[in-house]
Amino acid sequence: MEEVEVVVAHQERATLRVGDVFLKIDPDQLRTDVEVEAMAIAPIPTPEVLWRKPPVLALAALPGTALGRLGEPSTASPAAWAAAGAAARKLHDAPLPPWPGRSPDELASALDAECAWLITNDVLPTDLVTRNRRIAEGALRPWPPVFTHGDLQVAHVFVDGDEITGVVDWSEASRGDALFDLAILTLGHEEHLADVVAGYGTDVDLDVIRAWWSLRSLIAVRWLVEHGFDPSSPGCEVDVLRSRL
Structure with missing residues (x-):
């Protein structure tokens, strides 16, 4: 009998694996709508949609293994x-999806609120928050919108040897900043930034990528x-913030 593996689970959604099938359970059907449509129009490999019966979406497993994990060496x-950089470039060169993403003003408001919460609740030292906030403001500038994955972390990119076999978890896909995708891909893996940029194939502003990390x-x-x-946890978000200092 196949075992049920809990891939990720929290109050908003859960993903289970049974053999070669992933079951994504999400009560927010608008989020699932975005995921299904984004996978259908993305010009790079994505999981096959096997069936959908709200709140469950069944996807075929991709071959290969994840490019890496946050907090672990790749x-x-x-x-x-x-x-992976080349795949991101292919996505960014594709026609825009029909739905918008968050604007710089919306992100600035979110940054204000989260920094205030971190300081008020003594979650992180004030100096760590304020210095990273100054760095983060470098990402809040007008950008030409592109088709972005929106959560292009290393665990969502699957490889077999040197080849990309697919990209998963498209629920955050939208029009957005190309450098945001590159930043999420390299978050906690700064040593691979040069490889990603080389594959991306064009000049990028590394300071903006670092601003997006913060x-x-x-x-x-x-x-x-x-x-x-x-x-x-070692190598995760708080360590990323400390590394910016």
Whole structure:
């Protein structure tokens, strides 16, 4: 009998694996609508949709293994990281999805609120928050919108050798900043940034990528804490913030 593996579970949604099938359970059907449509129009490999019966979406497992995990060294080759950069570029060159993403003003408001929460509740030292906030403001500038994955973390990119076999978890896909995707892909894996940029194939502003590392980490801490994750684990968000100093 196949065992049920809990891939991730929290108050908002859960993902289970049974053999070669992933079952995503999400009561927010608008989020699932985005995921299904984004996978259908993305120009890079994505999981096959096997069936959908709300609140469950069944997806076929991708071959290969994840490019890495936040907080753990990646064993993937430099060529695999470059391939991930090339896949991101192909996505960013595709036609825009029909729905918008968050604007710089919306992100600035979120940054204000999260920094205030972190300081008021003594979650992180004030100096760590304020210095990273100054860095994060570098990401809040006008950008040409592209088709972004929205959560292109290393655990969502699957590789077999040096080849990308697919990208999962498209529920945050939208029009957005290309450099945000590159920042999420390299968050906690700064040593692979040059490989990703080489595969991406164009000049990028590394300071903006670093600004996105700070911004994303600052606004993620509260959500992670409230959903049972530990952002202070080695190599994770709090360490990313400390590394910016």
